[in-house]
Amino acid sequence: MSWMQKLYETYENCQSVIGKVTSEKEVPLLPICHTTNKAQIDIVVDHHGNFKRARVVPKDDARTIIPCTESSGGRTSGEAPHPLCDKLQYVAKDYAEYGGSKDSYFGNYESELEKWCTSQYRHPKAIAVFEYIKRGRVIEDLIAYKVLIVGDDGKLLKQRISGKKDKKILDIFDLLPGRLNKKGEWENWQADAFIRWEVEIPDDKCSKVWEDKTLWDSWINHYSNIKQDKTLCYVTGKELLGAEQHPAKLRNDGDKAKLISSNDTAGFTFRGRFTNAGQACGVGFEVTQKAHGALRWLISRQGQVFRVKGDGGRIEQGLTVVAWAKSGKTIPKVTDDSLSILGFDDLPDDEPFTVSTAQDVAIRFKNRMLGYASELSNTDNIMVMGLDSSSKGRLAITYYRENLKASDFLQRIENWHKTCEWIHEYRYKDIQDKANRKNKRFFQPFIGAPAPINIAEAAYGSNVDDKLKKATVERLLPSIIDGHNIPRDIVESAVRRACNRAGMEGWEWNKTLSIACALYKKLNGKEGYSMALDPNRKTRDYLYGRLLAIADRLEEHALYKAGEKRDTNAARYMQQFAERPNRTWRQIYLSLSSYMARLGGAKYYKDMIDEVMNKFDPIEEFTSDKPLSGEFLLGYHCQRQALWLKGSSTDKHESETD
Secondary structure (H helix, E strand, O other): OHHHHHHHHHHHHOHHHEOOOOOOOOOOEOOOOEEEEEOOEEEEEEOOOOEEEEEEOOHHHOEEEEEOOHHHHOOOOOOOOOOOOEEHHHHOOOOHHHOOOOOOOHHHHHHHHHHHHOOOOOOHHHHHHHHHHOOOOHHHHHHHOOOOOEOOOOOEOOOOOOOOOOOOOOOHHHOOOOEEOOOOOEEOOHHHOEEEEEEEOOOOOOOEHHHOHHHHHHHHHHHHHHOOOEEEOOOOOOEEEEOOOOOOOOOOOOOOOEOOOOOOOOOOOOEOOEOOHHHHOOOEHHHHHHHHHHHHHHHHHHOEEEEEEOHHHOEEEEEEEEEEEOOOOOOOOOOOOHHHHHOHHHOOOOOOOOOOOHHHHHHHHHHHHHHHHHHOOOOOEEEEEEEEEEEOOEEEEEEEEEEEEHHHHHHHHHHHHHHOOEEEOOOEEEEEEOOOOEEEEEEOOEEEOOOHHHHHHHHHOOOOOHHHHHHHHHHHHHHHHOOOOOOHHHHHHHHHHHHOHHHOOHHHHHHHHHHHHHHHHHHOHHHOOOOOOOOOOOOHHHHHHHHHHHHHHHHHHHHHHHOOOOOOHHHHOHHHHHHOHHHHHHHHHHHOHHHHHHOOOOHHHHHHHHHHHOOOOOOHHHHOOOOOOOHHHHHHHHHHHHHHHHOOHHHHHHHHHO
């Protein structure tokens, strides 16, 4: 349970940021006994519980901190009311009168809220809400205020009435996710709307219940006071109030998977070894609340979630990787590429970023790591955790490292990005074209290491199975975090795909090629490969790569002059060239004669071919038809880059349109 202890300590170290939200996507660090939900309707009442007004909540303001019980915080189905804010099915006494098709849970919701309002820890805002919901007019008032919409039969509509909608006016149908009914019809059932409250009290500047810290404390004190049973906490080693259930919603508001759970006594989770779930895993109530709250906050703040396709093609949460410092200080994401770590994702659209020299990137990256190091102390511990769903209701920890010293962690991150760097041209971003009022997608070249998710796609294709993609990312984590060598089979797979140029579109092949070069360079670090063309390297595979690049460039040049657009012979025969280089080179070279004639003899290219061929020593290396290793891709890419940089203005234009 050391992971839970580290998360608990992280929560304790970050008490000052509880409840603070810095962005729409970030989940705040929650007070215990609280969770968050996306609200669709905001109801305002006065301190006597009289209805004043209501509104539809915009999506960017929907996240709401709400009090919860252990049961309601982890509910997946069945009746488990939140004590204050909840769906209409819970808070509206008149739910059934207006066509509510599900069971009404108002009775238990009212009872839960009444217990709070009659306890010694009662709060005036909770009492005002209780006085209002007792009158049974919630849906009636929302209809009168035109927040909910009814049909001719007086029942709530399940879908918007056909007709032109005013795009400037936000209505409830814009916010509900919708679903297919039993007839196969799409409906946005208004009764699924989630309600939050504002209570206006004279001289009280904070009317929003989800921002009132005194209300948070009121509920925490009340709920903690009603718990009686104590247990030995495996995390702290102390006798504490025991947790009956453990929080869910770790990856998003709709995530029901849990790290610790026992499906009552019927699923045989613990039977045969223990008589009850508490004997299998005893954790203090406050400890588990804080640990899970910290994990959820960290995932939203600095984690990486790899989404997968679930049943019916729905996009679901998959592998999640998060690294954090126990002190709560900022550290780099382990799953980012170099450009993201350098911070260029945050550049304004009108501030272009161009590819830098390798030396410039190295200096920038070094300074970035020094910036992180200046915030962290040598005593700061770094933890890295990988989570994945073993089923819809279960989460598993698939990777975990703890107590990494900050200096060691930063050094390993820097080493990964230094030894796995290459020149990439596949990264893109959407930049708004204000003149035409639309977004344009620009490819954004950079020097650095690719992200693990892009490595998986380069090795197995952009349409790779989600399970294989997740497994690949998991296998790359030890290379990044622990300094292990990169798995050879991943490198070989990327090299094979890069050789199959004819099987991919131009942008995908360029992406695969640069990533394959980065991986091969990483795997063979002792060779000291450079990203720039090395004219002194005389290895067979490197020289054959250079020859292929020159032939490819020569034919491209000739085709461009003639106004033709098609693949070159070098491109079409690339896979064959990698398997039988000498025989295929003869075939490619003989086909170049006509293109040389178009270029007036192409002396520049011919001299370059002769120069490279004269470097083969002994000559048997040239005549051998042994398959080429991934090194030939490095020679190809470096020679191609050198030709682009040295080309004429016409050649440069050609390379830009390639």
